[in-house]
Every structure is written in C-alpha cells, then in structure tokens.
Amino acid sequence: MLKSPATHSSTTPLASNDETSKATKSRSDFWLNAKDKYYAWIFLGPSLLILGVFIFYPMLKTLYLSLFLTNTVGKPTVFVGLANYINLLTSADYLNSLAVTMVYVLAVTAITIVLGLVLANFASKQLAGIGIFRTLFSATMGVSVSVAAIFWLFIFNPSTGFLSLVSTWLHLPQIGWLTDPTWAMVAVIITTVWMNLGFTFLILLGAMQSVPTTLYEAASIEGATPRYQLFHITIPMISPTLFFVSIITLIEGFKSFGLIDLMTKGGPTNATNMLVYRIYKDAFYSGNYAQASAESLILTVIIAIFTLIQFKVLEKRVNY
C-alpha cells in the first residue's frame, strides 16, 4: 500500500521518467492482443464479479436511495433530489455529530501515536525482563471491543466503579464519566486509546527494532543525547510506519462503532454520536434508509479527503 506510487508508474503508460519504458511502449502493449484479452477476462472476471455484487452495486444503490424518501418498508417513494444532503448539512444535530467525530478521531490518533511511541521507545531498550513489559504493553491487542467496553464500564460506574471509589477516598468531586457530555467523550477516547495502544505499540516497536544499530552507535560516538537520537534517528527512520499507523488509526477512528454502542449509545446529549453510529441508528433503528444512505456518502467523502491529505502532506515527510 505504501509503495503504491511506485507500482502506479509501472502500470500506467505515462512513465515519463523512465526512458526504457518509453522505448518498449507500443500500441499493442496498451490495446492488448486477443489472447491477452482472453486471459485478462479470466483473471479479472471473478474479482470484477465479486466487486460488482458486493461493492459497486451497494454503492450505487446507496447513491440512489440517498436521493429519495423511504417509506415504512424501506422502499424509495418520493424523489427529493439533494434535499436529504441539504437537510443533513444544515441540521445542527448532524453538524454536531461531524464536530464530535473530528474531535474524537484527531484526539484518538494523536494520543495513540504519542503514547505508542513513548512505550515503544522504552521497550526497545535491551534490559533484563523487557519481554514482560513488551507483552504487557501489547496485551490490549488481544482484547475484544465488548470486553474492553464492559471492563471500562465497570471502572466508570458512578457508584461502584474504581474511579468513583478513588475520588471518594481522596475527597475529590465525583465525575459523571458517562453521563456528563464532556467527560463521556473523554471516557470514550480513553477507552479507544487503551484498545488501540497494543497494536500501535507493537508495530512501532517492530519498526524501531529494524533501525540499524550502527546509526545509534555512530551517534553515540558523536555524543548525541538519547533525546536527539529519538528525534533525529528513530522517528525519521520509522516514518513510513508512523505514516501507516496514523492512517490506520484515523480510519479506524472514523469507523468506531462497537465501543460507542456498548458504552454511551451516542449520548449523553449526542456528545458521542459519531457519524458511523448515526448511520447505524438511522438505518437499523429508525428504518430511515434514505437519510442513512446520504450520511454514508458524506462519510465516504470525508474519509477520502483525510486519506488524500495524509498522502499529500504526510508522505512528503516520509523517508523510504
């Protein structure tokens, strides 16, 4: 996936940077001969069929539904053009969902990567018993969403939860972790970061271990501090991995569903009503397929924009 610009240049007939490909490029290379065409269909056919049935048809159907109002049984009845989109983009409720999703996604991505980096930096040191810490730090990878949600629900319980007990002992004011709109967002972010951390840590640790030790040795001889080494050797060297992790975490953040469903159901006061959760609720609670379709398409566009920005901006800072 990271190498996609490279593979692109070999398949597209453009390849202006490559002298040799210019020479071999002929008409028959682009317009395949009959035999090649036959093979192309055999090889591409099954995947085209599967993509068509499971990806393209649902996508077109979603687009179609989003232009109608749907009745009791989910059938499109009244054509309304772009009214569903206009209603959504002018409704305070939907804009709120958009805003809370952004806050959530950006906070989760930033915190996960910073914490993952810190933990991986500690764990990459060769110390006695480091294996135990590595296992502990990556342990949340094996925890399913439902288990994590239930685990944190116990911690956040206002009467019997661990956090409420601690604040009672310390005579601190009680926090309505899941009932106060601001804190509910914090609680959901904490839980998501906790869940993501294992995977991020492991990936970053793997990347750090593949950085040649000679670089550090040379830097140490030159008298570079560990801090200098982190920012000028480690981070640049693992930048492709950081890029990968940031995209994965960001997209996962947008898709976050299970935790929200189990912990807050989008509440309180829609404070954690993320875009994906809204789509689910509109479609499978309210049966409002038209609106849910419009929301899906808006979400698709948003994720595409974010991914594009990451490829354009972040990739420039990546050293392969």
Added chain:
Amino acid sequence: MKKILAFLRAHILPVIAIVVVALGAVVYTSAHNQVSAKPGRTKIVFWNEMGGPAEVALDQMVDKFNKSQTKYEVIPQYQGAYDEAVQKIIQSHGSSASPALFQSFDISTAQMMHSKYTTPVQKFIDADHYNVSDISPVARSFYSNKGKQLAMPFNTSQPVLYYNATLLKKYHITPPAKSPSYSDVTRVAEQLYKRSGHKVKGMTMEIYGWLMEEALANAKTSLVNNGDGHTGNPTKINLNNPTTKNYLKWIRTNIKSGDFVNYGSGASAETNEIAAFLAGKLGIFVQSSAYIGQLTTGNKDKLGISYFPHPDGKKANGVGIGGAALWISNDKPKKVQKGAFEFIKYALRPDSQANWQKATGYLALNSKSQSQPALKSLYAKQPEARVPGEQLAAAKPNNTNSGILMEGMQLTRELEETSMETVYDGGSISKALSTANQGMNANLKTTNRANHDYQ
C-alpha cells in the same frame, strides 16, 4: 510474457477453480441447510428477541407446545435486539427466510400495521371464537387499532417504583404510598439521603423515553394528536406540554437537593442503577417490572414495590405497557398461519402465562393465571411480586395509556432522551423540550410524506 502466463496457468487457475468450487459448495449447503421439522408436521418458524432467562423459558414453552399436539412444529429462532429485529423482519418479508410468527416490540406497532405484512390476529380470534376477555385489556389495547386486534400481547411489563425497604426501615422513613405522588417520592428520597449522612443516594430516573411516555400516560396527557394515533394517523406532536414540564421539574428538584443520581441512558444505565441498588447505595428507582427476579435473588435487603408515580393533585390514569407482541406474517400459507395462532393461544393459556411470569418477571396476561399454582407459590415467597400485576389490572385502557400509535417512535424516543439529558445536565426545561419537539415534528412530516400520508 509467456513465462508469466505459464506460471499463472500453473498456479492461479487452480486457485480460482478451488475458490469457485468452495463458493458453490457454500451456496449449495446453505440452500439445503434449512431447519427441518419432524415429518408430517407443519413447520412454523418463530423469530423472537428473548435473551437470557426469558429465552430458556420461551424455549420450554415452545417445547411443551410441540409435545402437546402432533400437527405443528414451532421452531424458535433468536434474532438479537428488538430494534434491529424490526428491520430484519421487514426486509426479509416475502422471502423463504422470513418467519411465520414473530415477536416485535411495543413501539414498532404502527410500523408493522402500515407495512401490511401481517395478518391481524383479530381474523383468527373471530374464526376460532377465541375469548379474549381474560387477556389484560390495557395490554390488548396497545396492539389494536379501532377495535381490531393487530397482534397478541406477549411478554409484557409495566414500569414500577422499586425501593429498598430495609434501608427505609433502618432510617425510620415511611415507605412511599402504594400509588405515590411525585412529592411523596421526593420526600422519601430526600430523607434517605439526609438521614444516611449522604451515604445513600435517594433516587434515580433513567434517561429513557419510555418512562417519559409513561409519565404522560399516567397524567392522561396525549403526546401526539388524533388520540395518540388511535383515532387517525398523527400529524402533530406536542412534547412541550405542562405534564412533561412538571415531570422534568420533579426530577430537577431532586437533582438540586443532591439526592438524585444520574446513570445515563441505555442498557449500561440499567445495569449500573441495579448494581447500586443491590449494593445499598441507592434507595429508589423506577424501572420495568421484568427486573423483579434480578432484584430479589441475591438481594440481602427487602425489596419494596409501588406503582409508577403520578403528578400531585392528579388521579393516576394508569400506565401503559412495555414489551412485545406476537405477529403472524401474511406471506405464509393459511395452514402455517393457523398453526401460528394455535401457538399464540397456547402461550396465553393461564398455566403458560403463570409459568412465564414466574420464570421471567414479565406479567401474566391471563386473568386466570393468578390462581395458578406457579404464581401462588411465587406470591407466598415474595408478596411484593403481586404489585406489578395489581397495577396492570387496575389500569382502564384509554387512548393515552394504550401506547402511541405512530411510526418513527424510535427516533421520537431518542429525541425525548436527548431532551432529558439536557435537563439532567442543567439545561433549560422548556428549551430542551421545544428543541426535541421541533425535531420530532420535522421527522413526522417527512415520514408522512414518504408514505403519502398512508392514503
């Protein structure tokens, strides 16, 4: 190029062949893997949403029915949560995968009625001369329209007020009346909070649209026009009315005195309030009568139960029900539909209903169930278990306590809950209600338009 093609021929084609064969095998087996009934019996697929102890009790009921006769075989299939099941039922209608008999929850009634995907049970009641007068009138009225029974009420509960009788006794507090007023509940909650030295919270009310609707029902106030939808399709919603304001003001009074604790909304709120109640940290909460089993087993304290509270100076109108009903799909042959009704009749027999209440906490709907041995032994052990049934029997059905026959109730509830959240969080009551009301009316308008006003 040739080399590549040779490679592909040698390696990729077999892989494709294997995938195609595997896919074919999956399709073939799934097509032939349909549930098989015993030979000679008519198969009745029954979709339900009962989990936990209720699922066990339901399976037992089905098993007994299947053994009681030789014509039909009911096959229960668990379908997950109520909300999602509604969409599954609607979207699978007319296909071979659709159920013959299904359970669908209270607020989906208008949707099921408008879908025209079911045969109203009234047809079978008339054909069989089945006597419905034994079945709870307030439960029946929830699933009927203009005198016609659309579906048969099944698992039914009502909200009741639970209190910790042991704690009240310990702090010398008079328990709330059998049918308490708002101020009576506030009195108990405040006394408990003060006299326990702020160790025990007085009360909670879950952020749950159902409870707000029941407060409206108990005060004989309509939420939507056309008699809460019972005399015609609703066209206007009025959430911002004196009754809801009064209800939220009551809650706010308790929030201000500090005796109130907010557990939020959803299943986790219910789990948390029950955990706090059982731990002796919460004195009063209002919740479905179906929780009674959970609140008695493993509770070291004595449980007290009162009716759903009513506004001061107003007579309690009686609350509506919650739960779900049994519907018969009209996409199956007559023989199958008849078999489905045979099972419904079996499920509502006095003994079936008595066993059902004992096992699940849902209320026995057959008035003759009260004298059945199962319930008699239950009441002997827990006299307070009588209270929800008494509340159900006391309610005389009218338009305001027979549910709101309007589509889009799921979204309406969500908006009700958002307004409650705003108020619990300190926001203005009338502003929260009018914002929710606007959203509800906009949604109702769209729904009516999408369905061409059900013409």
